[in-house]
Amino acid sequence: YAQDWYVVDSTRGITANKYLNTNLGNAEATLPQGNFTSVGATSVGISSGTWLNSTGSYYQMWMWRANGGTTAANSVGGTASVTQVDPSGGFSIVTYTGFSGASGSSTVGHGLSVAPAMVIHKSRTRSSGWWTQVPNLLTNAGYFLDLSGTGAQTDLNSYGTMNVPTTSVFTINGVDGVGGESANYVAYCFANIEGYCKVGSYVGNANDDGTFVYTGFRPAMVIMKERDSADDWVLYDDQRGGYNLSQSGNTALYPNDNYAQDNYFTIDILSNGFKLRTSSATINAGSANYIYISFAQNPFQYATAR
Secondary structure, three states: OOOOOOEOOOOOOOOOOEEEOOOOOOOOEEOOOOOEEEEOOOOEEEOOOHHHHOOOOOOOOOOOOOOOOOOEEEOOOOEOEEEEEEOOOOEEEEEEEOOOOOOOEEEEEOOOOOOOOEEEEEEOOOOOOOEEEOOOOOOOOOEEEEOOOOOOOEEOHHHOOOOOOOOOEEEEEOOOOOOOOOOEEEEEEEOOEOOOEEEEEEEOOOOOOOOEEEOOOOOOEEEEEEOOOOOOOEEEEOOOOOOOHHHOOOOEEOOOOOOOOEOOOOEEEEOOEEEEOOOOHHHHOOOOEEEEEEEOOOOHHHOOOO
16 A cells, blocks of 8 residues: 555654655654553564554564664764664664755764765754665766655765765765754665675666676575666565565565555566566666665574575
8 A cells, every 4th residue: 555654663662653755855753652662672562553453454564773872872983873773784764964055064973883885864853855875776876866866866965075984984975964953864774794784776778688697696686777877766675565576576665655565567576686577667677786785584594594
C-alpha cells in the first residue's frame, strides 16, 4: 500500500517515536499514536495504532544494529557531535548542530575508525533534502544526491568547501540539510565492510540480460540510484515478493516516494552480488552510471553458519 517512509533510531529515541520521512523534506516530528512501544536486542514492539499496524496492511522494516542506544560525545573536528557506533558493521549515527548562515565549512567526528563510503545527512529542525554524499563515486566530494528526490547529482560546492571523509571526520558545509542555519542534524554513516556492506557503482547496458554487480556477499538489501539523470531511488530486499526472475522477480520499493511495491524493474539476488534483469532506464540505461549500497544479513564475523 502507498504510505510514507518512517526513520527512527535509538539516538533520537525509538520509544520517543521521533521520526523523519525519507520521501519528504519535513523536520523531525513525533508519531502521534506512540507506535514504537519497546526496543530490544532483536526486536521492537509496535502498538495497535493505524499508522504502522493497520489491519490487513503489509509492512516492511529494515533494522541496523548500532550500540544499544548508548551514545558518546565526540569532540574530534571543528563541530562537536554525539555518536552511536557499530564498528563491526561500519555504521554510525551522528547528531550535531550546524553553524550559522548558509556558507562555510566544518568537520564532524563520525566515531568510526574507517572512512565512510556514504554519508546521509538530514536536518532535524528544518525542512531540507536528505543530502547523500558518496564522495568517491560522484564527481567530487561537493556533489550530492537527494534521497528524498529524483534529481541527478547536484553540485553544492558553492556553499562551502567539501572534502572526502577521513577515518575520523566528515565535512559539512552551509547547505540546509548538511550543516547550515544553526539547525540540528542527524547523519547516517556507512563504511565498506568486507562480507557485509558495499557502496559501489555500475554501468547499465539497457538489456534484460543486464549487468552483473559483484558485492562479495549475498545481498539482503540493495538501494540504487542513477547518478546523472532524474529518476527514482529503487530498493530491493530478499524478503518480499518473488525471488529472482523465475519467480516473477524481486519487487521494488522507492525511498523517495510513497508508492506501493511493484515489479516493473527487477534484479536477481545472487550468492556474490546481484544481476539486473530489466532494460528499464530507471536501473539499467545504456552507458548510464549508477551508485548503490548493499548489505548482507549480518557482518561476516557474526554470521551464523547454516
